[in-house]
Amino acid sequence: MKALVKPKPAPGFLLTDVPVPAVGPGDVLIAVEKAGLCGTDHHIYAWDGWAQQRIKPPIVVGHEFMGTVAAIGSEVRSIRAGERVSAEGHIADLTCLLCRTGQAHICEHVEIIGVDRDGAFAQYVAIPENNVWRLDADIPDVSAAIFDPLGNAVHTVMAAGVSVKSVVVSGVGSIGLLAVAVARAAGATSIYAIDVNPARLELARTLGADAGFLSSDPGIADEIRRRTAGNGADVLLEMSGNAAAIDLGLRVLRNGATAALLGLPSRPVTLDLADRIIFKGITVLGINGRRMFETWYQAEALVKSGRVDPRTVITHVLPYTAFDEAFALMEKGEAVKIVLDFKGDIAKP
Numbered sequence: 499m500k501a502l503v504k505p506k507p508a509p510g511f512l513l514t515d516v517p518v519p520a521v522g523p524g525d526v527l528i529a530v531e532k533a534g535l536c537g538t539d540h541h542i543y544a545w546d547g548w549a550q551q552r553i554k555p556p557i558v559v560g561h562e563f564m565g566t567v568a569a570i571g572s573e574v575r576s577i578r579a580g581e582r583v584s585a586e587g588h589i590a591d592l593t594c595l596l597c598r599t600g601q602a603h604i605c606e607h608v609e610i611i612g613v614d615r616d617g618a619f620a621q622y623v624a625i626p627e628n629n630v631w632r633l634d635a636d637i638p639d640v641s642a643a644i645f646d647p648l649g650n651a652v653h654t655v656m657a658a659g660v661s662v663k664s665v666v667v668s669g670v671g672s673i674g675l676l677a678v679a680v681a682r683a684a685g686a687t688s689i690y691a692i693d694v695n696p697a698r699l700e701l702a703r704t705l706g707a708d709a710g711f712l713s714s715d716p717g718i719a720d721e722i723r724r725r726t727a728g729n730g731a732d733v734l735l736e737m738s739g740n741a742a743a744i745d746l747g748l749r750v751l752r753n754g755a756t757a758a759l760l761g762l763p764s765r766p767v768t769l770d771l772a773d774r775i776i777f778k779g780i781t782v783l784g785i786n787g788r789r790m791f792e793t794w795y796q797a798e799a800l801v802k803s804g805r806v807d808p809r810t811v812i813t814h815v816l817p818y819t820a821f822d823e824a825f826a827l828m829e830k831g832e833a834v835k836i837v838l839d840f841k842g843d844i845a846k847p
Contacts (some may be wrong), residue, residue, distance in 0.1 A: 501620035502821055504555045509545045511559060511619075511821060519616065519624035523573040526630050528583060531841040532643035532815075533618050534562035535824055537671065537739075537762065542613075543825050546764045552613065560619030561587035561612040564633060564642035565840075574627045582633045584645050585625045586794065587611045587618075588787045592628070602790045603653075619818065621840055631794055637801055640815060640837050641808040644672070645797055647835075648808050649788035650760055651676035652797045657783050658733045658758040661685035666722065666731045668692045668747040669738025669761055670702045670710075672811045672835035677735050682706030683805040690722055690731065692746065693738075695831055705810060713743060722750045731755060739763040748774040760785040811835045817842075 505512045521527045542549045542559055564584040570577055577583070590597050590605035597605050611617040611625070633642050641648075650673050658665075665686045667674050670693045681689055682705070691702035691710040699710030709725070711718045723730050730752030736744055739761030748757060748769075757780055769775075775782060788794065800806040811834050816824050818838040827833035 499621040500818075501558045501616075502560065502818065504542055504553060504557050504559055506555050507545065507550065507553075509543065511543055513819060513821065516558065516620070518622050521569055521571050521624055523571040524627050525571045525624045526567055526574060526577050526583070526627055527569040527622055527624050528563075528565040528585065528630075529568040529622055530563050530565040530618055530620060531839070532564050532639050533560050533818070533838045533840060534644040534647065535828065535836045535838065536562055536647055536673075538613065539619075540825060540828055541762070541764065544829075548762065548764050557612070558616035558618075558620050558623075559612045560617040561610060562644055562646040563618035563623065564639055564645075565623075567630075568622060571627070577627055577630050577632070582635075582642075584631045584633055584642050585611075585623075586629045586631060586788065586790055587646055588790070589615070589626060589629055590790070603787045619821075619838065631791070634798060634802060637798070638809065640812055641801060643837050644808050644812070644835060645794070646788070647673045648676050648797050648801070648806070649793045650785070651680050652800065653788050653793045654735050654737070654758045654760045654785045655680045655684055656793070656796060657785060658735060658756050660733050660735075662687055663732035664688045664690070664726050665733045665735060666690045666692065666747055666750055667702070667707070667735045667737060668743045669736065669740065670695075670698045670707075671737065673760065674735070674737035675702055675705055675811045675834065676806070676808065677737060678702050678707050679705045679806045679810070680800065681735070683800055686733075688725065690725070692718065692743065698834065701811075701834065713746065718746065719750045726752070734758065735760070737761045741767045741769075745769065745774065748778075748780065751778065751780060753778045754780075756781045756783065758783040758785050812837055815839055
């Protein structure tokens, strides 16, 4: 089969032939149809500091996808060939303390497809039955392909408890934009987006943000305090992973606020803990992946109800052979969310 592979410790991917994955007794073989590009894929493509520490080439990359079940293992009972599915890309061991106490999303022995084991930027991917998510017929393919990042946004918003609160979303890439829409659907009273890209800030406004601020604006903190009766925001949803953005986001919070951190820094972050967190009594939440499988049910409900439409953040659907073009668009900031087509029927979002 064709697959996008990280062949060696250097920038770039290689489109090449690799064996179709073996199907174990408890596995489901999925014919990939659509797959989303995300920031993690860009880290690996660019071979930055985080990727150099985490990734062990050669490996098939990619973790956001949907497709059709092509085959099932002999012990699979809940899934049938021909069904339309997506999958949770964090494969937990299901036996550790965390998995047994409802926290499989932070399993210490987790393997992530496209990061720790072969992933979904390929014509086929093998996934354990427990990780496969059957898709509702009303959810479009391109939306289904990005349920993984939508789930990141849903997890972050729900963990932070945004209902009837003022919210700052720091970094409005695709997940940040989805977080704006989810926060609005979850009952946030006001939403303020911060980013470096004016076009993305404008899109954030269309998705429910009350205002958008360029991160270079020195008056952001004062303006957000003015808009929140002089107090500062109740909640920070930090999606950028940028050190300066994290510092700014914490600065605009009121005392006693909550900060939910999802963004992945590419290098260690230096922070004034005393002024930004300790003296302010900030509650900090580290957000990893999606809660299995509470977040998936929440995301499905939001999409089926029409309150959140993932297609709003998809700017490009490209054939998988155009992966270099796709990453160039990401690098230039000319794309929000890109979906790669592995089936051959390119459809606009």
